[in-house]
Amino acid sequence: MKHMFKYSLLILITLLAACSTDKGSGETSAQSESVFPLGEILISDNFSGTVWLQMMGAEDSTLHARFGNVTFEPKARTNWHSHPGGQVLFITEGQGYYQAKGQPAQILRKGDHVEIPRNVVHWHGAGPDTEFAHIAISLNSDEGGAVWLGPVTDEEYEGLNN
Amino acid sequence: MKHMFKYSLLILITLLAACSTDKGSGETSAQSESVFPLGEILISDNFSGTVWLQMMGAEDSTLHARFGNVTFEPKARTNWHSHPGGQVLFITEGQGYYQAKGQPAQILRKGDHVEIPRNVVHWHGAGPDTEFAHIAISLNSDEGGAVWLGPVTDEEYEGLNN
Numbered sequence: 450m451k452h453m454f455k456y457s458l459l460i461l462i463t464l465l466a467a468c469s470t471d472k473g474s475g476e477t478s479a480q481s482e483s484v485f486p487l488g489e490i491l492i493s494d495n496f497s498g499t500v501w502l503q504m505m506g507a508e509d510s511t512l513h514a515r516f517g518n519v520t521f522e523p524k525a526r527t528n529w530h531s532h533p534g535g536q537v538l539f540i541t542e543g544q545g546y547y548q549a550k551g552q553p554a555q556i557l558r559k560g561d562h563v564e565i566p567r568n569v570v571h572w573h574g575a576g577p578d579t580e581f582a583h584i585a586i587s588l589n590s591d592e593g594g595a596v597w598l599g600p601v602t603d604e605e606y607e608g609l610n611n
Numbered sequence: 612m613k614h615m616f617k618y619s620l621l622i623l624i625t626l627l628a629a630c631s632t633d634k635g636s637g638e639t640s641a642q643s644e645s646v647f648p649l650g651e652i653l654i655s656d657n658f659s660g661t662v663w664l665q666m667m668g669a670e671d672s673t674l675h676a677r678f679g680n681v682t683f684e685p686k687a688r689t690n691w692h693s694h695p696g697g698q699v700l701f702i703t704e705g706q707g708y709y710q711a712k713g714q715p716a717q718i719l720r721k722g723d724h725v726e727i728p729r730n731v732v733h734w735h736g737a738g739p740d741t742e743f744a745h746i747a748i749s750l751n752s753d754e755g756g757a758v759w760l761g762p763v764t765d766e767e768y769e770g771l772n773n
Contacts, residue, residue, distance in 0.1 A: 484646060484703055485722050506726050512697040512750050516724075535674040539701070539746055541646055560647050562678075564668050584701055586748055588674050 483582060484541040485518035495597045498525025498574075513591045520582040521545060526574020526606065529598040534589025536565040538573060545581030546609060547573045548601075554609045557581070572601045645744060646703040647680035657759045660687025660736075675753045682744040683707060688736025688768065691760040696751025698727040700735060707743030708771065709735045710763075716771045719743070734763045 488503025504517040513534070520542070529550065538547065540561045547563045548554035550570040557563060557573075565571055567589075575581035587595070650665025666679040675696070682704070691712065700709065702723045709725045710716035712732040719725060719735075727733055729751075737743035749757070 485701070485724075505724050507697075507699070508726055509697065509728050511729060512699075512726065514697075514699065514748075514750050516699065535669075535671065537669070537674075537676065537678060537748070539647070541703070562647075562667050564670055564674065566671050567673060584746070586676075586699070588676050588750070 483520065485582070485584060487520055488518060491519075495528045495530065495595075496525065497528070497600055498522055500525050510591075513589055514586055515590045515594075516584065516586040518582065519585055520580065521575035522580055523575050523578055524606070525581075526601050527572045528600050529570055529572050531568050531570045531596045531598075532565060532587055533567060533593040533596070534587060534591075535567045536588060537586045538563045538565070539584040539586075540582070541584060542582035543575065543580040545573065545575045545579070545583075547571065548609075557583075568596075570598065574601070574606075645682065647744070647746060649682055650680060653681075657690045657692065657757075658687065659690070659762055660684055662687050672753075675751055676748055677752045677756075678746065678748040680744065681747055682742065683737035684742060685737050685740055686768070687743075688763050689734045690762050691732055691734050693730050693732045693758045693760075694727060694749055695729060695755040695758070696749060696753075697729045698747060698749045700725045700727070700745040700747050702743070702745045704744035705737065705742040707735065707737045707741070707745075709733060710771075719745075730758075732760065736763070736768075 486503040487501045489501065491500045491502040499522040501520040502517055504515075506512075506516055507514045518541075526546075538557075540557045540559055542559055544556065544558050546554045547557055547565075548571060555563070556576075563573070573583070648665040649663045651663065653662045653664040655662075661684040663682040664679055666677075668674075668678055669676045680703075688708075700719070702719045702721055704721055706718065706720050708716045709719055709727075710733060717725070718738075725735070735745070
């Protein structure tokens with residue numbers, strides 16, 4: 450009986466370890482989930498904070514589209530800008546914002562999309578505490594590339610939730 | 612001592628149940644992961660098998676794009692077809708195929724994308740044992756909608772891996 454008690458204690462400890470390992474690995478995989486390739490850190494004056502970019506195409510210029518995967522670390526964001534041909538964003542990870550000049554910011558989550566009209570001045574980027582990733586498809590790119598303006602200031606960004 | 616042994620046996624059984632529940636829920640969430648809305652079952656002669664469609668836009672017709680989320684159950688697929696303005700697919704779930712007429716089929720997985728040139732006859736759909744979901748963006752849609760042709764026959768589909 451004494452031996453059986455020792456053995457059952459040993460199994461208890463083993464099971465406790467096994468359970469905590471399961472939970473640990475689960476959390477890790479959830480945090481590091483990214484649907485499309487991260488690419489490289491983007492070195493550009495048109496963005497604030499750490500942003501990763503994987504350009505994808507279009508290889509065929511007659512498609513009149515440019516697209517890639519953009520990943521923003523918390524607080525990272527584009528400058529104010531506009532697209533002559535418009536753009537669509539498909540959110541694949543995390544939570545962030547889209548704001549058209551003069552409008553309230555929209556909160557965007559994984560599974561959302563945003564249609565950005567031609568020539569509307571706007572910005573997009575991550576929330577204060579969360580990574581944010583989207584596919585960006587610039588449309589009618591034969592009509593010209595993005596028109597870049599100034600940064601979204603800390604006052605503008607921090608004022609979003611006030 | 613006898614009591615302690617009984618109690619430890621009781622805890623053992625409880626822990627075994629807890630561990631198996633953890634694993635169970637983990638598997639379920641992995642299998643049912645879908646980034647974008649599933650939408651409704653698509654009733655169309657241009658597809659084979661069970662296909663779900665969530666059309667998303669463009670609301671603004673001046674963007675010259677049509678896009679939505681398409682989810683294919685195993686073996687489900689489009690008919691052969693082409694797009695006058697071209698199309699891009701971004702794979703968000705599972706594994707499937709893209710095949711241009713006269714070319715070998717490409718295997719597509721979550722995180723891949725495909726650029727479909729203007730007027731190239733092709734089809735896309737799920738693998739034999741896996742669901743498959745992609746965002747589809749039809750470009751330059753002011754130049755006309757998809758041109759639909761005949762089904763991908765079971766012989767064509769089953770011959771892919773031979």
